[in-house]
Amino acid sequence: xxxxxxxxxxYYNDYNDDDRDSLDGYQHFRFEGGCQNESAPxxxxxxxxxxxxxxxxxxxxxMQVLPLGEHHARSLLIHCRWDVERVLAVLVEKGKEQLYxxxxxxxxxxxxxxxxxxxxxLTCNICVDDVSTNExxxxxxxxxxxxxxxxxxxxxxxxxxxxxxxxxxxxxxNAICDxxxxxxxxxxxxxxxxxRFDRFLLESYIEDNRxxxxxxxxxxxxxxxxxxxxxxxxxxxxxxxxxCFNCSSEAHxxxxxxxxxxxxxxxxxxxETVNWITVHTKACPKCQKPVEKNGGCNxxxxxxxxxxxxxxxxxxxxxxxxxxxxxxxxxxxKEEDVNKLEHAKRxxxxxxxxxxxxxxxxxxxxxxxxxxxxxxxxxxxxxxRDSAFKxxxxxxxxxxxxxxxxxVLSYSYPFAFFMFGDLFNNEMTEAEKEIKQHLFEEQxxxxxxxxxxxxxxxxxxxxxxxxxxxxETRMKIMNMSAITDNLCKKMYECIENDLLGPxxxxxHIIAPYKSKGVEKASELPLCWGPNAGxxxxxxxxxxxxxxxxxxxxxxxxxx
Amino acid sequence: xxxxxxxxxxxxxxxxxxxxxxxxxADPDIQLVxxxxxxxxxxALIKGPSETPFEGGVFQLAFAVPxxxxxxxxQVRFLTKIFHPNVxxxxxxxxxxxxKNAWSPAWTLQSVCRAIIALMAHPEPDSPLNCDSGNLLxxxxxxxxxSMARMYTRLAAMPKKG
Numbered sequence: 001x002x003x004x005x006x007x008x009x010x011y012y013n014d015y016n017d018d019d020r021d022s023l024d025g026y027q028h029f030r031f032e033g034g035c036q037n038e039s040a041p042x043x044x045x046x047x048x049x050x051x052x053x054x055x056x057x058x059x060x061x062x063m064q065v066l067p068l069g070e071h072h073a074r075s076l077l078i079h080c081r082w083d084v085e086r087v088l089a090v091l092v093e094k095g096k097e098q099l100y101x102x103x104x105x106x107x108x109x110x111x112x113x114x115x116x117x118x119x120x121x122l123t124c125n126i127c128v129d130d131v132s133t134n135e136x137x138x139x140x141x142x143x144x145x146x147x148x149x150x151x152x153x154x155x156x157x158x159x160x161x162x163x164x165x166x167x168x169x170x171x172x173x174n175a176i177c178d179x180x181x182x183x184x185x186x187x188x189x190x191x192x193x194x195x196r197f198d199r200f201l202l203e204s205y206i207e208d209n210r211x212x213x214x215x216x217x218x219x220x221x222x223x224x225x226x227x228x229x230x231x232x233x234x235x236x237x238x239x240x241x242x243x244c245f246n247c248s249s250e251a252h253x254x255x256x257x258x259x260x261x262x263x264x265x266x267x268x269x270x271x272e273t274v275n276w277i278t279v280h281t282k283a284c285p286k287c288q289k290p291v292e293k294n295g296g297c298n299x300x301x302x303x304x305x306x307x308x309x310x311x312x313x314x315x316x317x318x319x320x321x322x323x324x325x326x327x328x329x330x331x332x333x334k335e336e337d338v339n340k341l342e343h344a345k346r347x348x349x350x351x352x353x354x355x356x357x358x359x360x361x362x363x364x365x366x367x368x369x370x371x372x373x374x375x376x377x378x379x380x381x382x383x384x385r386d387s388a389f390k391x392x393x394x395x396x397x398x399x400x401x402x403x404x405x406x407x408v409l410s411y412s413y414p415f416a417f418f419m420f421g422d423l424f425n426n427e428m429t430e431a432e433k434e435i436k437q438h439l440f441e442e443q444x445x446x447x448x449x450x451x452x453x454x455x456x457x458x459x460x461x462x463x464x465x466x467x468x469x470x471x472e473t474r475m476k477i478m479n480m481s482a483i484t485d486n487l488c489k490k491m492y493e494c495i496e497n498d499l500l501g502p503x504x505x506x507x508h509i510i511a512p513y514k515s516k517g518v519e520k521a522s523e524l525p526l527c528w529g530p531n532a533g534x535x536x537x538x539x540x541x542x543x544x545x546x547x548x549x550x551x552x553x554x555x556x557x558x559x
Numbered sequence: 560x561x562x563x564x565x566x567x568x569x570x571x572x573x574x575x576x577x578x579x580x581x582x583x584x585a586d587p588d589i590q591l592v593x594x595x596x597x598x599x600x601x602x603a604l605i606k607g608p609s610e611t612p613f614e615g616g617v618f619q620l621a622f623a624v625p626x627x628x629x630x631x632x633x634q635v636r637f638l639t640k641i642f643h644p645n646v647x648x649x650x651x652x653x654x655x656x657x658x659k660n661a662w663s664p665a666w667t668l669q670s671v672c673r674a675i676i677a678l679m680a681h682p683e684p685d686s687p688l689n690c691d692s693g694n695l696l697x698x699x700x701x702x703x704x705x706s707m708a709r710m711y712t713r714l715a716a717m718p719k720k721g
Contacts, residue, residue, distance in 0.1 A: 126664045173663075
């Protein structure tokens with residue numbers, strides 16, 4: 001470790017010579033520090049306004065391949081959960097007819113769809129009234145009913161929240177009703193409801209879409225996020241909230257979603273307290289209160305007055321000696337109980353260990369947030385001094401690096417708790433686990449040491465320093481930033497490749513490491529042209545090894 | 560929102576009532592009767608289908624028609640005790656897709672009765688409301704099922720002799 005630092009020191013001395021090139025040097029350094037090719041953001045913010053645009057893109061793609069009207073394309077996409085690729089895959093696999101039938105799309109020639117070939121009036125099979133043909137509506141599937149019955153039916157369905165898939169009223173008719181006809185009939189009766197119907201159809205793009213989720217902000221910012229590549233990622237909405245796209249909770253990598261959920265449960269229900277109670281107490285056989293033995297012989301009395309045997313928990317009388325209780329015997333040794341007791345004890349101390357560290361780093365993180373202001377003050381003081389330094393981006397980037405790596409470090413503790421706990425007992429032997437734990441902890445310790453150093457450098461009162469010393473601090477911060485960035489990246493790689501990667505049964509996928517922090521989703525352009533969407537579909541954002549994503553995805557679908 | 564329109568369901572039920580009166584002879588297995596004072600309450604007497612353990616029995620059904628009928632299905636249950644995998648032994652509740660999610664407004668009370676008769680002849684032991692009955696069928700004990708069902712038909716669905 002010491003060697004490493006001194007060699008870095010030399011490195012920084014080289015750069016110390018020319019201050020003008022500082023920015024270049026910094027960028028160079030960042031590159032060395034393992035900054036990946038970060039292309040355009042792979043996630044987009046969908047606002048109320050751009051929702052229509054987003055939907056149109058996908059509709060357009062389908063309509064280019066299949067000769068369909070927009071409402072049919074929408075039915076197909078809703079059926080396939082807005083997965084254009086899946087629509088095309090089913091089309092190739094099962095053929096057009098099957099795809100249409102499954103999705104409830106009936107394409108008919110327009111002449112077939114008129115009621116004029118029937119003699120008026122016709123009987124509506126719902127209200128059993130005779131109705132003139134111009135008071136009736138025929139759907140694409142060829143079933144016709146009177147406008148009144150259709151309208152009633154649509155109103156019930158829309159109010160039931162089933163706007164996206166309103167099927168024909170005829171028995172076992174799978175056809176989805178033409179949205180234009182629904183809109184026309186419903187708006188004649190209740191314009192507000194027709195508006196709601198339209199909104200439901202629009203929002204289907206968010207609700208029924210694997211790639212799109214509402215931003216979980218409270219109060220809700222009204223935005224949704226669409227990811228282009230991988231749903232295992234962390235994004236930042238334009239409202240500023242950072243969250244894990246997969247589970248909609250706070251950004252928690254390198255913890256997997258499952259681990260984070262378990263961790264939340266653990267700290268919430270205080271299950272370790274429960275563990276302690278099970279280890280140290282026994283329930284009174286009469287009142288069920290937990291009773292702790294505070295000494296003495298094996299005959300224990302509960303405050304309710306009931307006596308019971310501490311060894312087996314069974315109710316007894318009061319007559320006893322030091323060695324036995326009258327009329328009671330339970331001398332058989334139960335190894336199981338002893339093991340359970342020791343295991344619970346160990347789990348408790350493990351949890352306390354990891355929880356303390358997690359909390360310590362989260363607390364430091366909170367304290368460091370306050371640094372932002374102090375740093376800003378220092379910067380303005382330095383600027384006042386009219387020094388050679390004009391650009392203080394190194395300071396803010398250093399600070400941001402500190403925030404990001406601190407976050408990674410704190411979440412690495414819950415990760416370690418589960419990774420080397422009982423969660424994967426059936427996948428790793430104790431020996432394997434131990435080796436891996438050492439490997440991981442080595443990295444974790446290194447990261448921790450460097451983060452503390454970075455924190456120390458940033459907190460230095462450099463606004464009182466001389467020019468030379470400021471330059472020195474600058475290089476120290478830049479060095480340390482690059483090192484921690486690299487260490488974070490390595491830790492993610494270790495987790496993805498060596499720890500979670502080899503698991504066979506459990507599938508845990510973590511959001512990839514982003515050197516620049518949680519990715520900010522970019523806003524979707526409001527105006528839409530046929531080519532606007534193309535560029536975003538192809539960019540393979542993200543980094544490092546995402547080999548397992550596919551597997552994970554297919555498994556998730558099969559659930 | 561829009562006011563509830565029970566008129567539509569009332570009109571439709573009235574039509575069904577007239578249809579039932581007119582076609583009384585058409586389906587001798589089904590006898591649909593509307594409550595004298597409430598058009599939303601109906602009862603039906605259906606004959607157990609032949610070549611089933613329900614043959615010879617007459618079963619009474621109770622219909623509770625919702626106000627949004629025919630957009631929503633009527634609630635139907637057996638008043639007569641019946642041993643059948645898809646009928647709750649105590650409440651008479653019926654597990655039938657057309658009475659739940661496969662309901663179409665094009666169904667009528669009459670056609671629901673027909674569907675129930677079909678269900679009596681073709682039980683679905685894999686979605687049982689009456690587990691004992693379902694288990695007999697699923698384990699292949701056809702004789703056991705039939706004799707139980709026949710016994711209950713005799714006990715509950717046939718006129719007392721003597």
